[in-house]
Amino acid sequence: MPPGISTLAADAPELSAANTGFMLICSALVMLMTPALAFFYGGMVRVKSTLNMLMMSFISLGIVTILWVLYGFSLAFGTDSGSLIGWSADYVGLSGIGVTELWDGYTIPVYVFAVFQLMFAVLTPALISGALADRVKFTAWALFIALWVTVVYFPVAHWVWGSGGWLFEMGVIDFAGGTAVHINAGAAALGVILVIGKRVGFKKDPMRPHSLPLVMLGAGLLWFGWFGFNAGSWLGNDDGVGAVMFVNTQVATAAAMLAWLLYEKIRHGAFTTLGAASGAVAGLVAITPAGGSVSPLGAIAVGAIAGLVCALAVGLKYKFGYDDSLDVVGVHLVGGVIGSLLVGFFATGGVQSDAAGLFYGGGLEQLGKQAIGVFAVLAYSLVVSALLALVLHKTIGMRVDEDDEVSGVDQIEHAETAYDFSGAGGGAASRKAVPAPVDTVAAAESKKVDA
Template structure:
């Protein structure tokens, strides 16, 4: 492979890695000032743990030799030693590193659903086991030769389209987030307006880092394809996200009378989520429509937790699960050449639906069982008194802001 393509692969890997600190800033700004260290540490903890597990056995599990297999053999490339000695070591190892960044951010996304009330050690146990049982196998299903990747061929229909992770990343994380929100229960005093973002500029900075890094997230894999579709991917990532900002702000203005900066940031993330699976398979006009739809629907979906009574602290379900489903199913309607309204039939929508809801159900079931087991053994939720006071001091012995009255 030429050096320019490898250079883009390294750059894209760095961009996607930066997205996890972006999540930390985004989530950290949304919680109260006495919980921001805890919130950000859940992202950085995932960065450390999942990065190590991916190199040890996650990469091996993410590729299967036959569609009917659940996951790859974790010992095939254990520690990546053999990969490092092959003739194509540079390409293979950059690919492995790129894949690691996706695993890391998928786990980090889940943490927003349990903000303000989770023990760090219990979170780390959950993160490691969930990645092993869910993310690594699902990555194999979607991208590594597994049953979702071959679903269209099996059924005589178009292949499932998930270019950058609508199913494997966003639906996967969103379903697990819903499960943990149910297991840990509601925050003390849960109601609409329970907590205001303590640092709005931090939220906006996190959203900006996410948008910046997302160009690596969506266009990164093009280094393996000779950058054949990189222009389309880049313009769709820009356009859908921008349109989603507008969609969210319009809903806010109509519903609450004011368009907020946090709403703009949330709309951007919703648009990024929705375009993730579809970035390489939509004409730009249809990408704009997807962005508007995602921003509008997700802005309304985040209110469901109050009506349905589950406490998804930072709207992981309303943004990532809902946005991921929208982006994945939208391809069944408007994917170039195969969408229902773009020259195809119902086949694309059928395979997209099967893939989306299979991952949703599997991730939710495993996350719920795992979260329940942790809660009943070592405990997952902090004491109510620590939650009310803010868990930074009790869990980490740190404060985000050293406030002083000294002049």
């Protein structure tokens, strides 16, 4: 996010219809990323968990929207208090904001900035859900979202982007959410899974994606929406910085996808669709904090490094025994750390700000700032998220029963299944009276065949 701009009354900005329209479109693109994430995650799980995975993302659209209007925007972007949190009574309920009131030094209304930031707040807890697939009570997850955004996301967003936030004032560069979104969500995912434990059959039963076309659809929509996520974070494009971010988003994502696929081919002998989708997301994550600071050549480096390192990192869960179901830690935490730290190497000092990285004569100063931002957010989110999960786990219970997990959380938590196979087929046979169909998912599980 760009810093607030102080202006004299005579030089006060006027509302720009072009920037306002642009930011509303970007807000809609970022909103699209949450259902896109639902498709991406939904295709990666087994059939019996598909709907639950979709709903774990969709419910964030409901819960976080209401909390953001009630108090979240005020906590994140209100008047600073001690460099840790914000608060402005006018922002509570968004009730004290004038229709034409402009955001701090910019040419867009406060309402537009608020709704753009809302979509970030919605997406971030949804990212966590991929680590918890197959085994979490839906009511517990909904309560966790409400608590987590209140005590983790809203404060961290203020640290990173709020005027007066301590990381903001230190000069930590996070263009669109490497720390506030991806490291925050990835560290939270790790904290929760360390509390709730592994899925039944982890490292024993096959747990392959049930629909790779759905994964690719989700990845493609995420890539599309990410242009709004990244380019929109400059809050306009009067100086061309947003355009640079747009280009770097495309470039880094392409490089990361190719690097991941190359790793797969060398290591496993094949170019997989899951690898292409995962590599693209890793590149999107890594360029998010860095894209306003680096050149297109730097973006290639950031993407390629992220694609390779994240491909290696997703295997760590088998080595260390933590069950990160859909590689949230390996992609979002690791990718966010890589992108944030590489700012300290590849920042040119000529785009977003004059802060230059090590490779452009800036020494180690910016790298040091980036490291502080990375590890402060990582530690805070990890610890607090684990504590929240522990409280819920010990009170209402975070996990479904083992038998319910084996039979499938879709039926238990939502009383539905993703696919109705009873109407499959055609011809004369389909018009004959036939016995009620056997639940194919349950039958497959009873034979210990991966659904």
